Amino acid sequence: MIPTTNLDSSVAHGARSGKTRLPADLAEFFVFVRLPTRGHPRREKPGRVYQTIATLFAFTALFALLVSIPTLLLLRSLIGLRFCIDVEGGTFLVLSVTVGPLVEELLFRAGLRSARWTMCGMPALIALFAQGWQSPLAIAAVTSVVLLIDVAIRRRMGAEAEAILRWRRGRAFLARYPLIVRGYALAFALVHIINYVSDPAIGWRAGLVVFAVSSQLVLGLVLSFLRLRFGLGTSILAHCVWNGLVNIVDAIVG
Numbered sequence: 001m002i003p004t005t006n007l008d009s010s011v012a013h014g015a016r017s018g019k020t021r022l023p024a025d026l027a028e029f030f031v032f033v034r035l036p037t038r039g040h041p042r043r044e045k046p047g048r049v050y051q052t053i054a055t056l057f058a059f060t061a062l063f064a065l066l067v068s069i070p071t072l073l074l075l076r077s078l079i080g081l082r083f084c085i086d087v088e089g090g091t092f093l094v095l096s097v098t099v100g101p102l103v104e105e106l107l108f109r110a111g112l113r114s115a116r117w118t119m120c121g122m123p124a125l126i127a128l129f130a131q132g133w134q135s136p137l138a139i140a141a142v143t144s145v146v147l148l149i150d151v152a153i154r155r156r157m158g159a160e161a162e163a164i165l166r167w168r169r170g171r172a173f174l175a176r177y178p179l180i181v182r183g184y185a186l187a188f189a190l191v192h193i194i195n196y197v198s199d200p201a202i203g204w205r206a207g208l209v210v211f212a213v214s215s216q217l218v219l220g221l222v223l224s225f226l227r228l229r230f231g232l233g234t235s236i237l238a239h240c241v242w243n244g245l246v247n248i249v250d251a252i253v254g
Contacts, residue, residue, distance in 0.1 A: 080199030101239035185220030
């Protein structure tokens with residue numbers, strides 16, 4: 001088993017010794033939200049991973065019940081917010097628990113351990129997912145030029161100078177890592193704005209629709225945590241299960 005970080009160990013020890021009333025998984029998640037870190041991927045037994053997923057899902061559901069649903073009801077009265085996706089057909093249900101989670105995890109969380117992919121690849125793919133081909137083509141062109149210039153500069157460096165440059169870039173990436181994790185979680189949430197429409201006559205108040213995706217923001221942070229702690233496969237599985245649970249609840253509640 002790969003050892004956990006000191007921060008992870010201290011959180012778990014605090015939970016076991018009674019210094020915190022929160023479950024260890026939830027306490028560690030809150031630490032992650034406050035200061036996202038890459039940490040070390042873990043090799044846990046499946047039961048332990050499922051327990052973590054269940055704990056974080058319970059928190060996400062509680063947040064949705066206490067915050068997100070009242071917010072949606074308020075937005076319905078303020079701006080005429082309504083869900084615009086047809087969920088009656090079987091196609092949506094199948095895609096929401098298969099292709100949808102897979103694509104979204106590859107877009108928003110697959111590259112969180114790679115500086116180059118995080119800074120260069122993911123923005124172009126997200127733009128392609130959200131806006132069509134023009135924006136990602138422009139991003140890819142600019143990124144390609146920057147990378148070619150960077151390669152040319154590094155080829156003229158000595159081995160020691162290049163090693164120092166890589167070290168400095170790594171340090172800069174880690175220093176900005178909390179912003180990167182939060183930024184991609186926010187992007188994940190904002191992409192889901194397309195699920196909603198509002199009254200076209202409300203003017204500037206249409207901007208309030210951003211508050212409709214509060215639960216997606218929390219889910220994005222949860223999935224980022226699972227991806228970094230247990231791997232991309234875990235976050236994909238968790239995403240599929242969450243969407244399935246939401247579909248079941250929606251079918252029951254109507």
